[in-house]
Amino acid sequence: MTFILCIPTKDYLPVEVKTTNDLAEQILEELEYLKFGKNKLFSTNAISSCIKQACIYYRDAKSVNWRSSGLLYYYSFLNLAKAYLGGKKMVTSTELTTTKILHGITADPLQIITNLMDFEIKIYPPTQNNSINTFSKFYESVTKKRWPFTGNILIQIKEIVGFSYEISREFQSLFNISPCVIPVRSMIIDDGRSMWLDLLIPSSYDTVFQSQIINMPLDKKQFLELSHFEKEQWLLSHAQVTKSYLSDYVLKTHEINYTQDNREKVI
Template sequence: MSDIAAEFDFSMRSHGIALEMQQSNYLNNRICRPLVSAQATLVLESANADLLWDQLRRVAYVPGCSKRLAGTNWPDPQVVADELSAFISQAEVYYRAGEETSGPSAALQYYYSLLNLAKAELLLWRPDAIINQKLTHGVSAVHATGNFEDWRVKPQRGGVFPLLYEKRMGVPSSHLPGEINPDQLFSRCLESGMEYIQVRGKTLQAVPLYQTIVTDGTYSWSHLLIEGYGVIQQNKPSWDLVREIFEELPPLHHGNPWQVFALSSRLSLDSFALLIPCDGKYVRSGDGIHIGNLRLPEWEEELAARLRPMLGHPHGYFDGTLTVSLSDSEFVGLTSDLARYLSVYLVSSLIRYRPSALDLRLNPDQAWYLAAFTRQAALPALQSAANEILDNEFVFLDRVRG
């Protein structure tokens, strides 16, 4: 690979675009990859719960197969292993019950599944916060009426959710507002984005991204193609964070971005923006190692860390998601994965305490949307939880990009 790259005759470089370079050569030196850790496992099939539960059961029941479990610091390792097994076992029971339940009522089972998976995740992070502790949910819901506009989710000081937020975001949950309205939650769940827009008529607060690593034979760059980029530009704290890392360019800066990002030419790029880091990484190396992987692990580690307040796990055809700040004046992060967790909790609370809000006769549009959300959110919620528990992330590629 290094010998091939050394033969390229570039007269000019600009962010990975060799201006006098033939497109075929350029395309042979790029890596299309979800924005995840280098330990990710790419699965060439559609996302499915059975595979994820198979992997979680292996962690729970097969001794010595989990590096994360082995690395947990606790006086009695067997206690940690037993607790982990119990949490995962209970989580699967609830999830399977949710699969057998129709409509939004399934949210009650799905939430308790996610709650047990959250405890398993936190156990591997801070066993002292879980073992022998009587934990509350860490969140409450307000729904004085059956109307969408009147509902609120209130993060608490202690309990599971504040710990989960701190573990995933790296900052205390005290950064969150005292109340979060349902539009701030459901608008971040792309899997039911079409239904959300149909019912609420509001803009989504999360956008999908595609990533590719490109090289000119000397440097490499991680390029992001962001759909619906105007959503980020309209939220100043989010836009400021992105511009600290990237330069913004039109997608056609690439000439043929569909080929570069391995996308169908039927996809319109009218609402897309191309984000390119200001500095590249040197890849010329005599041993060929760096030119071979384009320093992909370093790019992904760096970008995942810097975009952490906004970045959600990849799912479906996308390489990741970015969510905007909850505030227009300062950055307050709530990723798609955490918003989905809170959304499922909210629907489960309505099921318990205000079922009329989910009755198709009384609130047809609202009930229809929440039923669609519950069905579609279950799998991505399971996938993001499993990725935090397993040693590596599972990324499902239901269609292989070119």
């Protein structure tokens, strides 16, 4: 399926006419069409601004380094959620442009955990202390049910990560997009003279993963083939034993030598 964007009006003339098979891009372009069309859903500047920011954040996320893209994807979805709430009259245009509407979700980056799946996220109720919390309010709007909790709640990554598999299966059924969720752990190794990036991947996924990384030369080694120093870094940082990694491969970038004078620049 393709989508062509061309909506010349007296207020807006597209810079380019685009055709795309990218599902996410089709959705964004449809939202842009609604934003500039005579559709009452997006008739306010506040909602249009949210849509514009969502599109910008998403497209930027696709083009930047993966270390930065996660936050941009988050802000894209946050702005889409705000636009949805505004379109459904769950919040007013004034509320969308003030500090009255909050994210409604926080996390402490300094949590002491030994497994990423135990990382906790705090979610706030739809309204609290005269403020509106976006994500729980979004839940109410989409499900048409009241938020089922009275106060703040804590959830762990392991309690929600399974939903990504369900969504992937829906994509395969509806759009014939094969799902593939690859568990990858990464760490920058620094031995005092050089540094490099290690990616720890289950052996059953390494071929698929490497096929998606075309601009980064990677050397593949089994965990037991690593140097004593490198194995020690992995074991200490994740509080694991060697047995835990016997079925894993490590994909390594080339080592970059540095001096104390240029170390920060290399990082």
